[in-house]
Amino acid sequence: MPLRPLGCRLNLELPGMGGGWRVCTPGGIVPTGDPLPLSGAFGRGGILRVGDLVLRPYRRGGLLRHVNERTYRTHLRFAAEHAIHRGLWEAGFPTVEPVGYAWRASGLGVEGVLITRLADGEAWPRRWELSTDRGGDIRRLIGSLCEWGLWAPDLNATNVILPANGGALMLDWDRARFEPAGQDLWPRYRARLERSLRKLGAPAEAFAVMAAAPHP
Template sequence: MPPFPPIPGAPPLPAAWPYALRPALTPLTRVEGADLPGLGPGWTFVGDPARMPAGEPEGLGGAFGRGGVFRCGAAVIRPYRRGGLVRHLNGRVYPGPGRFAQELAVHRALWEAGFPTVEPLGFAFRPRLWGCEGAYLTRLAPGDPWPRTWAPEALPAVRGLLAALCAWGLHAPDLNATNFMVGPDGVLALDWDRARWTQAGDLFARYKARLDRSLRKLHAPDGFVI
């Protein structure tokens, strides 16, 4: 299995960052031969060993995405699934764990910066065919995916979250309406797969096009425009 590629660090926060910083997360530890509930043995876990889930898994029937997301105690486990046309040929095998490590690096930076998101716990991978399969772990947070409720008060909150991401120069190309959760803690953004910092100047236009397309596809109420 190839080692993790170098992952660029986050740039400095913008001067007008609207969120209060959180305490730094526990340094990452690598645990070999982990047993993940619902997924079996043989995993390499990267995260905080004290936060590894244990017990019986339960399905999250309200989750969107490509399926397979479930909870175990206070943790949510999301197996990585490929999208697009490639999913018909290769649904879950990746060349190496670098993509999983990148998501965790971005997510940890967002969490420590106080950004409204769920708490990252780590990722896991194990050999499969010519590469590896992976799973991503977060702490369970109360709430519902935005398309389940279409809460109108989420619209300005989503715009504010996107503006903050743009100010920091972070582009999450897969972010769509199903990646926002509305609950007692307000609106939280989920899923940082393939997110990267960039100096591109059209980030808000990219986010708006992606979100507006998602809102139309999911039949959001009239007037729901980013």
């Protein structure tokens, strides 16, 4: 589904996040309404639902988060993620609708917010019992990324959404990049996802999703 071009507006308020934001969204729309914590969300905190939109602040992971949790050198990382996400959406990849991003000055850099449409479904770790039924859907998602040569280093089980009516959606394209042709990404994705499953204490049927086939 083609999306409208982004329009950027300056010095705006975001619900629950204060002012001073540069908001880049289709037509320059700005989320309005009462902010609520997003029920059932995984992440490092601060994820808000505003109507049918989700505002997800950028947060660093790993050891770096203890030194600098939310400040980035420039806004280009946010723009790059949105560009990849938008391309996947317009190509028909099963993901949530990308709406835009926002950023503002913070210390010696900037902080950012990713804005997406609310997805109907629950994160995979909250629905382990569906692993057997949805395993093929999850494998096909990752198989498509392998065929396109797109490496998403932050792929975790928590970024797989299982809608109530079937299928699977994938989130989080931060630092995603296209790799040179000829690389086999399947083993890297399998190792990345299995690491996530171990940390989450997933049942055996969840591990079988990636181990069941060398490549869809």
